[in-house]
Each structure stands twice: as structure tokens, then as C-alpha cells.
Amino acid sequence: MKIQYLVLLFFVLSGCMFSKKNEKYADFIQEIDLVGALKKQSPLKLSAIAQSVDYIPLETQNSHMINASLDVYENDDYLVISAFRQLYLFDRLSGKFVREIGHYGKDPGGYQRIAWQMPFQETGTLFTETWEPSTLAEYSLEGEILRKITIPVVGYTHFFSFKDKLIVYVQNIRGNEAHKLVVFNEDSIVKVYPNLSHFPQKKKIDCFQIIGGQGQFYQFKGKLNFFEKYTDTIFHVGDKNLEPRFAFKMGKYDPPYEKQQDCNHIRSSDQFMLIKDIYETDQFVCFTVGFRKKKFAGLYMKESRQAFLSDSKTYENDIDNFAPFTPIKVSKGKYMIGYIHAMELVDWFENHPEQIERLPKHLQEFRKIKEDDNPVIMIAKLKKI
Numbered sequence: 001m002k003i004q005y006l007v008l009l010f011f012v013l014s015g016c017m018f019s020k021k022n023e024k025y026a027d028f029i030q031e032i033d034l035v036g037a038l039k040k041q042s043p044l045k046l047s048a049i050a051q052s053v054d055y056i057p058l059e060t061q062n063s064h065m066i067n068a069s070l071d072v073y074e075n076d077d078y079l080v081i082s083a084f085r086q087l088y089l090f091d092r093l094s095g096k097f098v099r100e101i102g103h104y105g106k107d108p109g110g111y112q113r114i115a116w117q118m119p120f121q122e123t124g125t126l127f128t129e130t131w132e133p134s135t136l137a138e139y140s141l142e143g144e145i146l147r148k149i150t151i152p153v154v155g156y157t158h159f160f161s162f163k164d165k166l167i168v169y170v171q172n173i174r175g176n177e178a179h180k181l182v183v184f185n186e187d188s189i190v191k192v193y194p195n196l197s198h199f200p201q202k203k204k205i206d207c208f209q210i211i212g213g214q215g216q217f218y219q220f221k222g223k224l225n226f227f228e229k230y231t232d233t234i235f236h237v238g239d240k241n242l243e244p245r246f247a248f249k250m251g252k253y254d255p256p257y258e259k260q261q262d263c264n265h266i267r268s269s270d271q272f273m274l275i276k277d278i279y280e281t282d283q284f285v286c287f288t289v290g291f292r293k294k295k296f297a298g299l300y301m302k303e304s305r306q307a308f309l310s311d312s313k314t315y316e317n318d319i320d321n322f323a324p325f326t327p328i329k330v331s332k333g334k335y336m337i338g339y340i341h342a343m344e345l346v347d348w349f350e351n352h353p354e355q356i357e358r359l360p361k362h363l364q365e366f367r368k369i370k371e372d373d374n375p376v377i378m379i380a381k382l383k384k385i
Contacts, residue, residue: 029233029244032300034273034289035251037309044297044308046315046325049284050336050380053319055363056095058374064088064097066374072328072337073120078141079377080126082114087126089141095377101126101143109145111137115159123161152189153182160217162224165190167237169215169226175199175258181226181237193242197231199258214260220280220333227278230260234278234285246285246300248275253291279330281382286327286336288313297327321355322363323348325378336380342373 046053056079058066066083073080078098079090085104090097102111111128115136120126125146126139134151136159149166151159155177156168167183172195180195214229217237224237225245232254235242248254255272274290275298285300295313300306314324323345326338349356349367356364366376 030246030300030302030305031249032246032285032298032307033249034298034307034309035249035253037298037307038253038291041296041309041311043312043316044299044310045318046380047318049299049382050319051383052381053317053322053325054379054381055366056090056093056377056379057366057369058090058095058377059097060370060373061097064100064374065372068341070339070375072339072377074331074335074337074379075120075124080120085113087114087128087139099143101139101141102128102137102145106131125161127159127161149186152184153179156182158215158217160224162217162219167217167224169217169228170195171214172197172199172260175201175261180228181242193237197257199261201261216276216278218279225278225280227275229274229276230255230257248273277328281330281333283383286330288327319380320360320363322359325380330382334382336382338378338380339375340378341375342369343371345369345376346371 058079058081064086066081066088067086068083070081070083070086073082074092077092079092079095080101081088081090087101088097089099089101102109104110104112110131112131113129115127115129123138124141126141127136128139129135130137130148132148132150134154134156136149136151138146138149140146151166151168153168153170155170155173157171159166159168165183165185167181169181170177170179172180175198177195177198179192181193182189183191183193216227218225225234226237226242227234232248232250233244234246236245250273253271253273255274259272270292272291275287276290277286277288279286282302284302287298287300289296289298289309297310297313297315299308299310301308312324314326317323317325323340325336326340327336328339329337331337345366346369356367369376
């Protein structure tokens with residue numbers, strides 16, 4: 001079992017002895033039972049974790065129409081919208097368009113793609129990948145390039161700026177990658193966390209799951225955490241080692257590590273659970289589970305140590321009795337961020353005419369939205385349970 005191997009390995013590297021009967025086991029790692037949660041799937045209610053929802057319609061203009069798949073970052077003043085070849089700044093309260101950050105193109109000021117994961121909360125700056133090999137450009141919110149950073153390893157997918165250093169995840173594409181995480185500054189490599197999981201390479205590999213990335217970083221209480229697809233453990237990135245904190249119990253749905261090089265499995269993942277979009281607060285861990293060609297919202301309550309799995313990718317919006325809430329991240333431990341496309345809102349009003357008059361006036365105003373308008377950002381303020 002992968003978790004037992006990882007736990008044992010952690011203690012060996014730390015110079016400690018480990019026993020399955022060790023009572024300290026539960027102190028450093030909690031099990032998130034997805035097998036049990038799958039047996040009792042039911043809608044997750046937003047009111048269980050949130051107290052209110054703000055709805056921010058993004059201004060619609062031909063110059064900044066947002067592509068379908070997007071990510072959202074926020075601070076007290078702005079919303080940053082990251083989509084395919086788009087990096088836009090909007091006002092946090094009104095949704096008014098402010099400016100574009102950088103631009104796609106092969107000219108000297110253009111970027112190749114938006115960085116896989118932007119550490120916006122840590123730095124207040126934004127990152128893109130340039131056309132120069134393994135090079136990032138860091139932008140201010142005014143759109144100025146502050147610096148360019150050369151990544152000292154190849155094959156990285158996700159990165160994070162943490163304190164005065166940067167850390168990158170190196171995907172184990174061929175099964176024999178030596179590094180998992182590499183920490184560096186502008187001068188040199190500071191620390192390497194080795195990759196200890198390997199698999200034999202197939203004689204012929206016709207694709208890799210690079211798009212979308214295999215790794216994820218997130219912060220909780222000033223500490224950096226890391227999770228890798230095709231594994232089952234969330235780690236704290238410690239000064240010396242990766243320290244296990246949570247383990248997903250997936251039973252027969254636990255994906256074999258070597259399956260990440262199997263294209264048929266990637267395209268039709270109906271046998272195994274693939275976990276992504278993990279975030280944490282004092283009260284819970286939230287995540288998304290890809291399973292049987294669908295996505296499901298997941299929730300783990302820390303105090304009760306119970307895991308819950310929705311029957312869809314959304315939370316039932318029982319706070320406002322309005323359109324469902326699709327989470328994409330937790331920000332600052334206070335807010336859960338989501339969005340809904342204009343087309344989905346139009347459909348909701350058409351399919352729920354009996355609920356319209358019971359909505360608050362500010363939500364009834366969304367009846368005016370057009371199918372081709374920009375999305376509406378949804379920010380749920382979390383409860384202090």
C-alpha cells in the first residue's frame with residue numbers, strides 16, 4: 001500500500017523507527033476515506049461551510065472576452081482572471097475591467113503561456129512563461145515586467161514562490177526522474193527533494209499527461225504543502241523532508257503510479273480516482289475527484305475526521321437558493337472562490353421560474369445577463385466553525 005511505504009520512508013529518512021502500532025501515527029497523518037464517502041454520495045450544501053456569497057459579474061467588452069476555461073485569484077482590490085492566453089485584472093468589488101497583464105505573442109514583450117500555478121497570494125505579482133527556455137517573467141499588477149527567472153531544471157510543470165525562494169515540481173515523465181521538488185533562488189539551487197517513486201518506461205510512449213499538470217502546491221498557515229496525482233498523500237514541504245499530513249484512502253480505485261504514462265487510461269479514467277484542486281482551512285480540506293468520467297466535489301472535516309463526496313462537481317447553493325456553486329480554490333483561508341458562465345445562469349433562470357421571485361433583488365438582476373457575457377465570479381465567505 002502506497003501510504004504505508006511513504007510513511008515508513010519518511011521515518012527512515014528522519015532517522016526514526018516506525019511501527020504500525022505506533023500511537024503517534026494519527027498525530028501526523030489523517031486518512032481521508034473516499035471509499036466510504038463514495039458509498040454515501042449526496043449533494044454537499046454550501047451552508048455547511050459558508051455564511052454568505054458575493055456575486056461579481058465581470059464587465060463584458062469585445063476587447064476582453066474571457067475564454068471558457070479560467071482560473072481566479074483575488075486580493076482586497078482586484079480579481080485576476082487567468083485563461084488561455086489571457087491574463088486580465090478586474091476590480092474586486094464592481095467587476096470593472098482594469099487592464100491586461102502582458103500579452104501573448106513572439107514579440108519581445110510577449111509570453112508563450114500563462115504559468116501553471118501563480119503564487120499570487122504570496123507575492124502580489126503574476127507569472128508567465130516566456131519563449132526563452134525554462135524562463136518565467138514576473139509582472140507587477142501595473143503590467144510591468146519586474147524580472148525574468150531561469151528555472152535550473154527541465155521538465156517542470158508547477159512552481160511556487162515561497163518566501164524568498166522559488167520551488168518547482170518536476171514531473172516524472174519517463175519513470176526514472178531523480179528529482180521531485182527543486183528549491184532555488186536567483187543564484188543557485190538551494191534544496192532538492194528526491195523522487196523515490198519509479199516505474200519502468202514503456203517501449204513506446206505516444207503521449208504524456210503534461211497539460212494540466214501532475215503536481216499542486218498550496219499554502220496553509222504560512223506553510224507550503226504539496227500533492228502529486230497518481231499518489232495518495234498530501235505532504236508538508238519541510239525544511240529537510242516531505243512530511244505526510246493527509247492520505248486519501250481509495251482502495252481499488254487508487255491509481256497505480258505508472259498509469260500516468262498510459263494515454264488510454266488518461267483519456268478514459270473510469271477505473272481510478274484522480275484528485276486535484278486541494279485547499280485547506282482550519283476546519284476542512286476541500287478537493288475535486290475525477291472518477292468515472294465525471295468530477296465530484298469532496299470535503300473532509302478535520303474535527304470529525306469525516307469525508308464527504310458530492311454527487312456532482314458543485315455545492316448546492318442553499319444560502320441564496322440560487323445557481324449551484326462550483327469551487328475552484330480557497331483564498332486566504334477565508335473565502336471559497338468559484339464562477340459560473342453566463343450561459344449557465346441563463347439556463348438556470350429558464351429552468352427555475354418558480355424561484356425567481358423569492359430571490360433577493362440583487363440576484364434577480366442577473367435575469368438581464370446574456371449568453372455571451374463574461375462569467376460571474378462567486379466568492380463564498382467561510383464560516384468559523
